[in-house]
Amino acid sequence: MMSATPLSWYLLLSFAIFSIGLLGLLIRRNLVVMLMAMELMLNGANLALVAYARFRGDEAGQVMAFFVMALAAAEAAIGLALVLAIYKHFKTLDVDRISRLNG
Amino acid sequence: MEPILFAVLAAVALVAAVATIAWRNPLRSAFSLIVCLFALAGMFVTLFAHFLAAMQILVYAGAIMVLFVFVIMLLDLSGHGSELKLRILPVLGSLAVLAVAGKFAKTVLSTHPLVTDVPPAVPDSFGTVPGVAELLLGQFLLPFELVSLLLLVAVVGAVVVARRRFWREGK
Numbered sequence: 001m002m003s004a005t006p007l008s009w010y011l012l013l014s015f016a017i018f019s020i021g022l023l024g025l026l027i028r029r030n031l032v033v034m035l036m037a038m039e040l041m042l043n044g045a046n047l048a049l050v051a052y053a054r055f056r057g058d059e060a061g062q063v064m065a066f067f068v069m070a071l072a073a074a075e076a077a078i079g080l081a082l083v084l085a086i087y088k089h090f091k092t093l094d095v096d097r098i099s100r101l102n103g
Numbered sequence: 104m105e106p107i108l109f110a111v112l113a114a115v116a117l118v119a120a121v122a123t124i125a126w127r128n129p130l131r132s133a134f135s136l137i138v139c140l141f142a143l144a145g146m147f148v149t150l151f152a153h154f155l156a157a158m159q160i161l162v163y164a165g166a167i168m169v170l171f172v173f174v175i176m177l178l179d180l181s182g183h184g185s186e187l188k189l190r191i192l193p194v195l196g197s198l199a200v201l202a203v204a205g206k207f208a209k210t211v212l213s214t215h216p217l218v219t220d221v222p223p224a225v226p227d228s229f230g231t232v233p234g235v236a237e238l239l240l241g242q243f244l245l246p247f248e249l250v251s252l253l254l255l256v257a258v259v260g261a262v263v264v265a266r267r268r269f270w271r272e273g274k
Contacts, residue, residue, distance in 0.1 A: 080170055
């Protein structure tokens with residue numbers, strides 16, 4: 001038997017990676033690192049999709065994970081372009097100092 | 104054999120994920136994230152998602168992370184060390200994340216899964232290029248085309264956003 005690992009293990013790992021990404025998004029103040037934490041969250045969700053695809057014998061979950069990857073690519077392109085623009089304007093990537101909309 | 108492989112890959116993925124958010128140097132974070140992505144690609148292989156594993160390495164660890172490393176190199180963030188200035192923030196963040204994680208874990212462990220824990224036998228083409236392509240270019244053709252449109256819009260948008268300030272300063 002190739003896949004003897006129970007589904008719940010994959011799901012637990014998946015939410016662990018998602019939680020680590022969420023933690024990074026909450027506690028880090030650097031925009032680039034926050035974007036990377038978001039990539040971690042997307043990957044955690046991807047793992048759950050692929051695990052369910054395997055345990056249901058249905059490839060649709062893998063197609064969804066593929067779409068998530070494409071969306072992550074779009075998100076990284078736009079996000080990093082915004083990071084470049086913000087850095088040029090504010091000369092910093094610390095989100096605590098980028099607070100012009102704070103009133 | 105396979106649970107051992109899972110344990111190794113899971114340990115690597117978890118350590119690399121923690122390292123990603125823990126390094127002060129963004130470049131180290133990026134390389135830790137690449138390690139994490141590779142471990143997840145290995146896990147995709149054990150789940151019979153061969154095509155997706157290849158895409159994970161090519162698109163994620165390749166293209167997206169190169170973009171990240173490129174931007175980090177371009178910006179030279181070494182002098183910006185005001186990370187975690189507010190000591191209250193990590194504590195609050197950890198508490199919130201622990202609450203969410205506990206809820207997730209409780210749900211995973213208490214519900215009967217939609218499927219059995221014994222994975223079904225799958226055909227040889229499962230997760231390979233022909234197997235995925237049949238769905239991707241059949242049932243999911245419309246979303247597939249929309250994603251390509253989205254990527255085009257994102258690339259054009261990224262160029263516009265990144266260049267506009269150049270123009271204003273150039274005048």
